Amino acid sequence: MLRLEPRGAHSRWWTYASPVLAMALTVVTSAIIFSILGKDPLESLYVFLVAPLVSSSGLPELFVKAAPLILIGVGLSLGFRANVWNIGAEGQYTLGAVFAGGLALAYPDAPALLLIPAMIVLGCVGGMVWAAIPAYLRTHWNANEILTSLMLTYVAQLLLIYLVTGPWRDPEGYGFPQTALFSMNATAPILVDGTRVHLGVLVALLAGILGWVVLTRSVIGFQLRVLGQAPRAARFAGFSQNRLIWLSLLTGGGLAGVAGMFEVAGPVGQLTPQISPGYGFTAIIVAFLGRLHPIGVIFGGLILALSYLGGETAQIDLGMPNAVTGIFQGVLLFFLLACDVLILYRLRGPRARAAGGA
Amino acid sequence: MTGQADSSTGTESNDGAGGATPLLQLTGIVKQFPGCLANDHVDLAIQPGEIHALLGENGAGKSTLVKIIYGVLKPDEGEIRWQGQPIAVQSPNHARRLGIGMVFQHFSLFEALTVAENIALGLTDAADRKGLRARIGEIGRAYGLQLDPDKAVHDLSVGERQRIEIVRCLLQKPKLLIMDEPTSVLTPQEVERLFETLRRLAREGCAILYISHKLEEIRALCERATIMRLGKVVAHCDPRQETARRLAELMIGTELKAASHHGRGGRDGAPRLAVRELSLKSEQQFGTDLKGVSFTVKGGEILGIGGIAGNGQSELMAALSGEMLAQSSDAVVIDNVPAGRLGPRARRALGGCFVPEERNGHGAVRDMSLSENAFLSGYVRQALAWRGLIDAGRSARFAEDVIKSFDVRTTGSGAEARSLSGGNLQKFIVGREVKQGPSVLVVSQPTWGVDAGAAAAIHQALIDLADGGAAVVVISQDLDEIFVLCDRIAVIAEGRLSQTIPVAEASVEQIGQWMGGTHLRDVGASHASA
Known part of the structure; x- marks a missing residue:
């Protein structure tokens, strides 16, 4: 029998090898699922994982899809480091889109040089406002932010539906639940001609780099890490827990709001009830796949962006349901959590004595 | 069985391997x-x-x-x-x-459970639970282990x-x-x-x-x-x-170096740490509230605070370090500055340094390097941060300095705290505070679970610090330690502090009685200090 033996210390090697192993196992499992579904597993894997990249628009599209995941994932990873479990990024993303979208609809003719920065700021504010509610409830009433932030996600979705079916509905939209398309001035500038790569992609990459500096080099990042690993030590050092909770949630909410702003000002181009294919939740997997490390989050974001693209090509080329994306993401999270055991334990082969250890 | x-x-015990x-x-x-x-x-x-x-x-x-x-x-x-x-x-x-x-x-x-319930939970065989209370009584009488089976543990x-x-x-x-x-x-x-x-x-x-x-x-x-x-x-x-x-x-394995005691009685001069009528409600469910605690410590003096665990020591430590704030700013005065309403950071800036009882997760973060752990409490006084960024070089040098001065056995400032043995980590934590040159040092259980060699080194460091003019408070459950180390002693029981007396005039019996709470009857006299 194989058995687990405590290492007594974190394995640095496995901290980074675990996601790689998890991805390999996920690919193998996906192949098995494909063959059970009656598809050729190798061809399916090619369609799901490779075809989206080799198509002419592949790589740019990957970055477009990854941008919101990275923006949200960076914010979440900072908070998760401090044991602040913001699960409601989806709602903060929605509010960011609503705030920025409202501005875009109100001042469609404002100069882009003013309008776009103002939309970024307002998107950020929108996400922060939504994240401030769980922060207040946590710091004043000790209400669990996992529950409050998650529940607010549904409130945000209903608010969005109310706006696009009610006051903000496009009068020329044949009654569809959507706003008017944003003006050219309110559209995120394209960075690479002939692609959809917009300003948000650059902002996401910068957020990753900035997040890395904050986490590893700054006093604030240190405070977040200490709070997460040893709350009493944080108090001993004089780091205010409430301040750090506010900071974590506002940062996560703000970045999610910016992600929402760029998504509606970029690929979507208007407000509709379907502005997110679950980016706020997928970003949780991104954060863990990236080891709660902002640079890792960039890679994690690209990998999960591929699962969205692959899901689309699998739908078109293989006639598979869209649920393939969700299954792939779920299996990946499952293996990731399982492989993380190897960070603290090592596998040992058969031995005469039974497993020991406390 | x-x-x-x-x-x-x-x-009859056999001295050799022979015999039975x-x-x-x-x-x-x-x-x-x-x-x-x-x-x-x-x-x-x-x-x-x-x-x-x-x-x-x-x-x-x-x-x-x-x-x-x-x-x-x-x-x-x-x-x-x-x-x-x-x-x-x-x-x-x-x-x-x-x-x-x-x-x-x-x-x-x-x-929250009673004595009998706790004992029943520890038994692996359910059949043993029959007649448990009677057997608790029997064993108690036979071996002098009297216990009331119906009392809740938190009252004991x-x-x-x-x-x-x-x-x-x-x-x-x-x-x-x-x-x-x-x-x-x-x-x-x-x-x-x-x-x-x-x-x-x-x-x-x-x-x-x-x-x-x-x-x-x-x-x-x-x-x-x-x-x-x-x-x-x-x-x-x-x-x-x-x-x-x-x-x-x-x-x-080496010859013991006894701690060399500094001149007894401290020096003349103003108190560097003064605590006046400090009352504080514990945040813990079964914690002990502090009730009117008063004492002063002069520069050059070591005050020992004895007492049985759970009589308000952790609350007192938190109140002194700023992890819990007092009701009034006059309740804790560091070098004549009222600090009762200041947090840990501001108190460090005033010259206070602190060693909490628990090493793992309180005094140090296990999964962080010694360099980061040096930053943890040293960033204020050692200026280890610059414009919101950590000065990694200075932090590492500070950690190396502590490691060298206190003979911490480790591979270097990059080693994680968890890789150190308990005694070595304690030396590092005490060293980290002492090296900051505090005017007031409060240490809780400085040598808890620490071997004799490390304990002697820690004691010597505290004495040297006091000799240099700092006021030192040692909160310890180890009376031997207080007697070896301190100039004056007070005892905390049920959140109240006894009067402070010179160690030379204290007897183990008297202190033992105070620890049992007998001084509580004459509380009125407990605020006097030498």
């Missing part, structure tokens, strides 16, 4: 941990009915050996014989079925809690009882009672393996001692025939 009668053939079959015999035990050979061919023989001391510095391998005996760990090599038969102890449950009981240093009791003193653990073991009728540092939390009176209980058990044939750092206790209680150092057995002896100093030297 049958009673103890069948194993009581060797009530040992109750427990370990031969050539080897246990390797990653990067550390914890037990290196250890031999140990325990005769029925003997009180056997296991002595050694922290990291000497005592805990590992005991865990092997109790079935928590498996040895890599070596043989265990129980009553002459070779066995492999599979688990603590298996050990208990064999007749091995263990009382751990840290109790595992549910505070530490000594009483320990009795629960002992009774829990005795219910299983053990042939061998392992006691891990049992007296570290007891008053002198409680220690004496415990010793009577243990002697009585031994007379009835139950062998006792007694683990302790306290050499005087071992000399008073034990007939045989096995001394370990760096994973090996270095000596077997009869502790009654040796001096405490000799035992200590065997244990640490």
Whole structure:
């Protein structure tokens, strides 16, 4: 029998090898699922994982899809480091889109040089406002932010539906639940001609780099890490827990709001009830796949962006349901959590004595 | 298991291996941990009915050996014989079925449950729960372990809690009882009672393996001692025939350097730390509220605050360090600046440094490097941050400085705190605070679970700091430590502080009574200070 033996210390090697192993196992499992579904597993894997990249628009599209995941994932990873479990990024993303979208609809003719920065700021504010509610409830009433932030996600979705079916509905939209398309001035500038790569992609990459500096080099990042690993030590050092909770949630909410702003000002181009294919939740997997490390989050974001693209090509080329994306993401999270055991334990082969250890 | 009668053939202890079959015999035990050979061919023989001391510095391998005996760990090599038969102890449950009981240093009791409920939870066999209360009473009377089965644990003193653990073991009728540092939390009176209980058990044939750092206790209680150092057995002896100093030297392998006491009585001058009528509600559910605590400490002076665990020490520490804020800013005054409403950071800026009782997760972060741990409390006074960024170079240099000055055994400032042994981490934490040149240092349990060599170094550092003009407060449950180290002593009981008296005028008996709370009757006089 194989058995687990405590290492007594974190394995640095496995901290980074675990996601790689998890991805390999996920690919193998996906192949098995494909063959059970009656598809050729190798061809399916090619369609799901490779075809989206080799198509002419592949790589740019990957970055477009990854941008919101990275923006949200960076914010979440900072908070998760401090044991602040913001699960409601989806709602903060929605509010960011609503705030920025409202501005875009109100001042469609404002100069882009003013309008776009103002939309970024307002998107950020929108996400922060939504994240401030769980922060207040946590710091004043000790209400669990996992529950409050998650529940607010549904409130945000209903608010969005109310706006696009009610006051903000496009009068020329044949009654569809959507706003008017944003003006050219309110559209995120394209960075690479002939692609959809917009300003948000650059902002996401910068957020990753900035997040890395904050986490590893700054006093604030240190405070977040200490709070997460040893709350009493944080108090001993004089780091205010409430301040750090506010900071974590506002940062996560703000970045999610910016992600929402760029998504509606970029690929979507208007407000509709379907502005997110679950980016706020997928970003949780991104954060863990990236080891709660902002640079890792960039890679994690690209990998999960591929699962969205692959899901689309699998739908078109293989006639598979869209649920393939969700299954792939779920299996990946499952293996990731399982492989993380190897960070603290090592596998040992058969031995005469039974497993020991406390 | 049958009673103890069948194993009581060797009530007279045998000094050698000859004579009766040992109750427990370990031969050539080897246990390797990653990067550390914890037990290196250890031999140990325990005769029925003997009180056997296991002595050694922290990291000497005592805990590992005991865990092997109790079935928590498996040895890599070596043989265990129980009553002459070779066995492999599979688990603590298996050990208990064999007749091995263990009382751990840290109790595992549910505070909100009663004594009887706690004991019932510890029994593996449901059938044992019948008539439990009667048997608790029986054992209590027979061994001087009186307990009220219906009292909730949170109302009990530490000594009483320990009795629960002992009774829990005795219910299983053990042939061998392992006691891990049992007296570290007891008053002198409680220690004496415990010793009577243990002697009585031994007379009835139950062998006792007694683990302790306290050499005087071992000399008073034990007939045989096995001394370990760096994973090996270095000596077997009869502790009654040796001096405490000799035992200590065997244990640490070098000549002991006694702490050199500075000029008694402190210096003239203004108090550097003044606490006035400090009352504070505990944040813990079963914590102790502080009630009108007052004392002052001058520069050059070491004040010891004794007391049994859980009488308000952790609340006092938190109130002094700024982790809990006082009601008024005058309640805590550092160098004439009212600091009662200031947080830890501002108090450090004023010159306060603090060593909390718990090393892991309070004084240090286990998974962070020593360099980061140096930053943790040193960033204010050592200016380790620059424009919101960590100055990694300065932090590492500060950590290296602490490591060097305090002889912390580690691979360097990049090592994680968790890789250090308890004593070494404590040296690092104390060193980190002392090296910041505080005007006021408050230390809680400075040498808890620390070996003799490290304890001497820590004591010397505190004395040197006081000699340099700082005011030092030592909160300790170890009276010996206070008597060796301090100029004046006060005792905290039920959240109130006794009057402060010079150590030279204090007797162990009187302090022991104060620890039991007898000074509470004349509270009015408790605010005086020398």
